[in-house]
Amino acid sequence: MSDKTMTAEEAVGRLRSGMTVGIGGWGSRRKPMALVRALLRTDVTDLTVVSYGGPDVGLLAAAGRIRKLVAAFATLDSIPLEPHFTAARQRGDFELVELDEAMVMWGLTAAAQRLPFLPVRAALGSDVMTVNPRLRTVTSPYDDGEEFVAVPALRLDAALVHLNRADTRGNAQYLGPDPYFDDLFCQAADTAYVSCEQIVDTADLLKDAAPQTLLVKRAFVTGVVQAPGGAHFTSCAPDHDRDETFQRAYAQAARDPETWRAFTDRFLSGDEQAYRAAVTAFHGERA
Amino acid sequence: MSAPTTNDTTRAEYCVVACAEVWRDAGEVLASPMGTVPTLGARLARLTFAPDLLLTDGEALLIGDTPTLGRPPEVVEGWLPYRQHLALVATGRRHVMMGASQIDRHGNQNISCIGDWARPRRQLLGVRGAPVNTLNNPTSYWVPKHSPRVFVEHVDMVSGVGYARAAEAGPSATRYHRIPEVVSDLGVFDFETPDRTMRLRSLHPGVTVEQVQEATGFALGIPAEVPYTREPEADELRLIREVLDPGNVRSREVPA
Numbered sequence: 001m002s003d004k005t006m007t008a009e010e011a012v013g014r015l016r017s018g019m020t021v022g023i024g025g026w027g028s029r030r031k032p033m034a035l036v037r038a039l040l041r042t043d044v045t046d047l048t049v050v051s052y053g054g055p056d057v058g059l060l061a062a063a064g065r066i067r068k069l070v071a072a073f074a075t076l077d078s079i080p081l082e083p084h085f086t087a088a089r090q091r092g093d094f095e096l097v098e099l100d101e102a103m104v105m106w107g108l109t110a111a112a113q114r115l116p117f118l119p120v121r122a123a124l125g126s127d128v129m130t131v132n133p134r135l136r137t138v139t140s141p142y143d144d145g146e147e148f149v150a151v152p153a154l155r156l157d158a159a160l161v162h163l164n165r166a167d168t169r170g171n172a173q174y175l176g177p178d179p180y181f182d183d184l185f186c187q188a189a190d191t192a193y194v195s196c197e198q199i200v201d202t203a204d205l206l207k208d209a210a211p212q213t214l215l216v217k218r219a220f221v222t223g224v225v226q227a228p229g230g231a232h233f234t235s236c237a238p239d240h241d242r243d244e245t246f247q248r249a250y251a252q253a254a255r256d257p258e259t260w261r262a263f264t265d266r267f268l269s270g271d272e273q274a275y276r277a278a279v280t281a282f283h284g285e286r287a
Numbered sequence: 288m289s290a291p292t293t294n295d296t297t298r299a300e301y302c303v304v305a306c307a308e309v310w311r312d313a314g315e316v317l318a319s320p321m322g323t324v325p326t327l328g329a330r331l332a333r334l335t336f337a338p339d340l341l342l343t344d345g346e347a348l349l350i351g352d353t354p355t356l357g358r359p360p361e362v363v364e365g366w367l368p369y370r371q372h373l374a375l376v377a378t379g380r381r382h383v384m385m386g387a388s389q390i391d392r393h394g395n396q397n398i399s400c401i402g403d404w405a406r407p408r409r410q411l412l413g414v415r416g417a418p419v420n421t422l423n424n425p426t427s428y429w430v431p432k433h434s435p436r437v438f439v440e441h442v443d444m445v446s447g448v449g450y451a452r453a454a455e456a457g458p459s460a461t462r463y464h465r466i467p468e469v470v471s472d473l474g475v476f477d478f479e480t481p482d483r484t485m486r487l488r489s490l491h492p493g494v495t496v497e498q499v500q501e502a503t504g505f506a507l508g509i510p511a512e513v514p515y516t517r518e519p520e521a522d523e524l525r526l527i528r529e530v531l532d533p534g535n536v537r538s539r540e541v542p543a
Contacts, residue, residue, distance in 0.1 A: 026369055053413075054371075073413035087383035089400070102373045102419040121377065121463075125448040125456035131404050139495065146459040177347035178368040270395065284333035 003168045004225045008038035008230075008272060012192040014222075015039065015158055018067075020048040022108070022189055024161030024182035026076040028054045028242055030174075032162035034272050038062065039160075041271070049138035050154050052104065052181065054064070054234060055250065058084035059268075062260065066094045070154060072101040076247060091211065098131055099123075105181060107154035112187035113224070119148035134253045159189035162231045163216065164239055165205060166196040166266035170221025173205050173213045176237035186220040195227040196225050231277060245286065246279060299324060299541035301491040302431075303527055304468045305458055307332040307426045316424075317341040317349075317375060319383040321453060323540045327356065327471075328384075330531050331523060344369055347368045358532075369497055376416065379463055381424040385417060387469075389442040390428060392484045394466040394503045396421075396447030404444050413462060414445045417446035420451070425465045431540045433471035435504035450483035472541045473499050475516055480508050488515040517518045 002214040012035060015021065016088075025031035036056045046067045051057050053074030060066050074085035077195040089095060099107065119138050125130055127148070138150040161182040166172040172194045174182070186192035193214060205214060233243035233250065253263035267278045293351030306328025310318050317327040318340045330353050333340045344350050344360050347369070351362030367375065375381055388411055389397040396417060420426045426447060430437050445452060453464040468488070469476040475489045486508025487499060492515050500507060518528070527537070 073415045075412060081410075088408055092406045098414055099405075100414055100418040101416040102376065105370060105373055112496060119423050120419070121459060124416065124418075124460040125445070126418040126421075127399075127404065127445040128418050129415055131444070146458055148459060148460075158337060167452040177366075177372070180368070181370060184370075231419040 003261060004131070004170050004200065004221060004224045005168050006225060008034050008225050008227060010193065011035060011223045011225050012038045012042055012044070012251065015042070015044045015189065016023065017044050017046045019044075019157040020155070021051065022050040022156040022159040022185040023056045023179055024159065024185045025054060025056070025231070026052040026178070026180045027075045028247065029178070030162055030176065030180060030231050030236050031056045031158040031234040032230065033088045033232055033234060034227035035160045035162070035193060035225065037196050037268065037272060037275060040065070040268060050108070050156060052101070053082065053085060055082065058082045058254070060092065061085055061088040064093065068097060070097040070099065070104070070251075072099055072104055075195065078088045078242065078244060079247065079251050083251050085089040087254070098128060100126075103114040103128070103149070104154065105184070107151045108181060108184045108188045110153035111155040112184055115153060117150040117152050120151050121148055122144060123149045124191070124270075154188060156184070156185065156189035158193065159185040159192040160194045160195075161185055161192065161216070162227070162235065164197050164234065165200050166194055166224050167202040167205060167218075168199060168224060169202070170194060170216070170218035170224050170235055171202060171205065171214060172216035172221065173198060173209065174215045175209060175213060175239070179215050183215045183217070183220070186216050191222040192220055193223045193225060194221050195230040197228050197230065199224065199226045243279075249282070294518070296524065296543045297538065298491055298493065299518055299537040299543070300527055301516050302470060302472060302526065302541050303327045303331060303537060304499065304523060305475050305489075305491070306384060306429060307335070309468050310337045310382060313337055313340060313382050315341070315380070317343070317381040319343070319381055320438075321384060321386050322343075322431065323356070323428050323536050324431065325384040327527060327531050327537055331526055334526050334530070335417055335523060341365070346490050352492065353531075355530065356534070356536055372417070373416065376423045377429055379424050380514055382427065383420050383424060384427045384429050385420065386445065386446070387428045387437060389437055389439045390469065391439055391442050391449065392470075392507070393451040394447075394449030394478055394485065395442045395445045395452055396428060396449070397442035397444050399444040399446050401443055414444070414446040418448065421448040421464060421466070423463050425467050427467050428469045429473040430469065431501070433473040433502045435502060438503040438505065440505045442515040450478055473502060476507075484508060486510065487513055489514050491516045
């Protein structure tokens, strides 16, 4: 029985520059931030990132790791605009493939089902078509003859997701109200790395939860990383809420290069343990 | 032609009632309000003339009760995570009221960026669900601060599709396309004109046609007779003030 546990460093150690990486979660919710922070400690760059964007996109953009972003938005939820994303866009730092939220979902679905595209009634008439001149339409072969957008499959080299629990084989469970699209990201990817709040015995996964919480199946998982607080500062309900105080500090620091450098020195220059210690100290100062 | 208000109804309260009206006769569909005033409008509609509406807690739950703003629901009647929500859009059983950073006379809406898309002067949210929303379910808009910066001649990036663009895109785009209303802090607007361009439908009491024209960056259709947005009924005012928003959060979005 294969044990897929690994460290965050080992997981991101398998990523290469130029890869297409999908990142689970939504906005500032259940983002695999420990894996993103580990990725920032490597020299992997030139990435194509597919995400329902939050601070994962912000941090990678601020560090100049993104060549191309495939997204419908980037937001911190309680803070509407992701400051690093907006700044990077205004500087013209990366190529943006701006799709609709539903197109991202159907693009991942197509990839997961080994289809080259799926038809959607979306984007027609909008500037999504104008700014993505490579998008094609497809005509229904049936009597209606309707024309739809053919969303190309968003096949990923790797997926990074964070869930509440997992076993050592890669079965992963969400305990919050929304699965987001994490299983879909894993199915659309050649390799998938699942971090979790806690690794538990397979037999314990359903001790206090219903079977439909078992979101990600081990057949689609390459590595399992135990990373308590691994979504910080985004939410990971019901284990913890979004750290609003820290998120505000993040957004404030993003406003100019000087304060951002101080923020990265303080919080992002060491390993994950150093990050957690720095966050604890940050809250201690405010108590 | 400023109309003196005969009572103490605030502008925010007229806006709540105008937003609620968007969901009149909507039937058993999901009301997706974005912003404080539309949220109050959807809840008011459900407590009064649109009892069959479905509402969410703002996240993944369909709520069976209609709680005070900011309070968690006590009754859950369904589950609607993001992926089901996106799929629900395609069924058409939803009427969304979105915000708009820019909107033009054809009803094209922009929440993506200001300036040239390739290198925007101001990057905003991104198109989010606007392209799929507008082609699949009725999409209305809420603009809390009516100004020529929002009501523009041409939007910089068409996120939500307006009438002319939908028509150009063909029958698959127009089949379920509908923009019933735009509500702002000055009035209510619709596209019930022969060429499907925006016209003034009602003025909130206290607002003049001149004020609306000055705050609009394009030539707006102005009927000869413009009615005022209807007065809230006593029970509606009570629900807004005592049940749904006793903290008066609405006045932060639309100051009196």
